[in-house]
Amino acid sequence: MNEQIRQLAPTALWNHFADLNAVPRPSKKEERVIDFVKKFGEVLGLETKVDEAGNVIIRKPASKGMEDRETIVLQSHLDMVHQKNSDTTFDFNTQGIEMYVDGDWVKAKGTTLGADNGIGVAAIMALLSSTDIAHPPLEALFTIDEETGMTGALELKGGLLTGKMLLNLDTEEDTELTIGCAGGIDATATGNYQQVNAPVGEAFELSVTGLTGGHSGGDIHLGRGNANKLMNRVLLELTGKYDIRITDINGGSLRNAIPRESFATIAVEDKHVAAVKETVAQFAEILRKEFKTTDPNLLLSLNGTVMPTQVMDKEFQQKLLRVIYACPNGIYRMSPDIQGLVQSSNNLARVLVEDGSYSIQCLTRSSVETEKDDLRMAITSAFELMEANVTTGGAYPGWQPNPNATIVKLMSDTYKEMFGEPAHVNAVHAGLECGILGRNYPEMEMISFGPNIYGAHSPDERCQISSVQKFWKYLLEVVNRIPVKK
Incomplete structure (x- = not known):
């Protein structure tokens, strides 16, 4: 070829x-x-x-x-x-x-x-x-x-x-x-969490795939879906209605790429299986409508998998989902001086949670150094609420x-x-x-x-x-x- x-x-x-x-x-x-x-x-x-x-x-x-x-x-x-x-x-x-x-x-x-x-x-x-x-x-x-x-x-x-x-x-x-x-700067939140025995029931892989993705700077203004944000939205919806337990989450890859895919393993008690399937199907239709223009191939799916032996501690699970929900993503501020130019943004690029530890990675960009620091602090503050260790690096002007x-x-x-x-x-x-x-x-x-x-x-x-x-x-x-x- x-x-x-x-x-x-x-x-x-x-x-x-x-x-x-x-x-x-x-x-x-x-x-x-x-x-x-x-x-x-x-x-x-x-x-x-x-x-x-x-x-x-x-x-x-x-x-x-x-x-x-x-x-x-x-x-x-x-x-x-x-x-x-x-x-x-x-x-x-x-x-x-x-x-x-x-x-x-x-x-x-x-x-x-x-x-x-x-x-x-x-x-x-x-x-x-x-x-x-x-x-x-x-x-x-x-x-x-x-x-x-x-x-x-x-x-x-x-x-x-x-x-x-x-x-x-x-x-x-x-x-x-x-x-x-x-300019830009990387922010990474890491930490550990307790695992407990999985409940009796069925296990599923929840997946968000088919997103358009793209450059986290050049395409951030196009309103494309972020797989990490969408996965978190669905998980928080499910945990708010049913006693589901999360084993792992694996979404995104590189800091400078808008995440296109995310996968999570969840355990569901038998009595909630039918309702969880119905909720996921409803949410799939909601997301399809919301992102039909920017991400026409978006797919939210739920497939059976092997039941894990361990899941996240319930208290940590809720903290994690709420903090990720609060993390800024996308445009933070448009330039007041140059029409159409994004001044500051953040890309929630990578979420990896498995085997008792987690790593969440962001890339923050701004053409104003002080505003870049302000956005970095907003991200740091959110993750410190769950006692994460937040480090920054890779700064460039x-x-x-x-x-x-x-x-x-x-x-x-x-x-x-x-x-x-x-x-x-x-x-x-x-x-x-x-x-x-x-x-x-x-x-x-x-x-x-x-x-x-x-x-x-x-x-x-x-x-x-x-x-x-x-x-x-x-x-x-x-x-x-x-x-x-x-």
């Missing part, structure tokens, strides 16, 4: 993308892809360096006649989000992504595609390997671990880069030029827009000239590495752009072929127009 991809235009970019997607590259396990990119630079005979964090830097001298131009930094991240459908058998640690062409789209079979940010990486590789594209001096920066902590950007030292303009190729709408983004930067004007003018309409110059709620990189390179102008990539961070991720062609044409023209050094 990947041979279809190699026939697409521009062939250099798509071939590099196919090569990249053959290399497993989960966040925090990027050793193989670091080695892949390092060897790529060395085979080309270009100056190649891997820094202490694992970021790869490759330098390419200017093409003839462009030696006097400003050096530009081309930046993308090497890692990808690993998500798959529950019925898909796939090992991200050993397998390459299985891609196919569907009309004007490139998709993956039941998994994330890795176009975020693999298309950006492939575009940079195509520029580095080209022999006939005019370009100024290039510094390619391939960062690691963008998706689960941005540690590559955080640990990149000052002085390694000489360029004064940075093109980040990690935006997912081809009409947008991004010049600002939100936002990126403050500079609409007057030279690179912004150059790219805006070029876009309008090429495509006959103005680009949408904006800030986004998703996290980008530019704000972090700017701490050690405060004089560097930065901008982010890219092709249409929809459904990022979910198995519905897809990349538009015609948009990649537009993006590539635009990138080459921008590179050609980089100004002479001052």
Whole structure:
């Protein structure tokens, strides 16, 4: 199937993308892809360096006649989000992504595609390997671990880069030029609980599946269902009416992905079995109606399973459900200054409760640092009411827009000239590495752009072929127009 991809235009970019997607590259396990990119630079005979964090830097001298131009930094991240459908058998640690062409789209079979940010990486590789594209001096920066902590950007030292303009190729709408983004912080609540003997009765697996999911920053404003929240809502409804007991809950996966699935095992006394089945069926219809637009494939189901020997202590069970119910999720505040921009949000990303211990994970985002701290405190306070141990980490700053930067004007003018309409110059709620990189390179102008990539961070991720062609044409023209050094 990947041979279809190699026939697409521009062939250099798509071939590099196919090569990249053959290399497993989960966040925090990027050793193989670091080695892949390092060897790529060395085979080309270009100056190649891997820094202490694992970021790869490759330098390419200017093409003839462009030696006097400003050096530009081309930046993308090497890692990808690993998500798959529950019925898909796939090992991200050993397998390459299985891609196919569907009309004007490139998709993956039941998994994330890795176009975020693999298309950006492939575009940079195509520029580095080209022999006939005019370009100024290039510094390619391939960062690691963008998706689960941005540690590559955080640990990149000052002085390694000489360029004064940075093109980040990690935006997912081809009409947008991004010049600002939100910061983020992780919050994790953990603890232990008592287990007691399961009651006499029947056991069931309660499942919430089929949700759309998506990027917990870029898609948070779309009102899509959060599987952890919906599962908790159903469980609290059931425990309020019947004496059901919960054995375990397993929902969501990654902090930066809106949870698409959640599963719980419950024990039900015989006298309540029929009523529980009827309540779940009623709730399935309620949720189907509420989320018919955003999550048309939502499925709430109840299936028999093996009766467990242990269940949660009843007092803990009620505390847990009420605290999760109280935990903020989704939009916290819209920007009062920029129309349509989410200012602060939280993603209740992961709920794992089993065998006497629990872990609940959130990712909080905001373009206002003080508001990010306020939301973090709201989450912390909720979980501390059940005496959870709440820790925070992985904090990264936002990126403050500079609409007057030279690179912004150059790219805006070029876009309008090429495509006959103005680009949408904006800030986004998703996290980008530019704000972090700017701490050690405060004089560097930065901008982010890219092709249409929809459904990022979910198995519905897809990349538009015609948009990649537009993006590539635009990138080459921008590179050609980089100004002479001052």
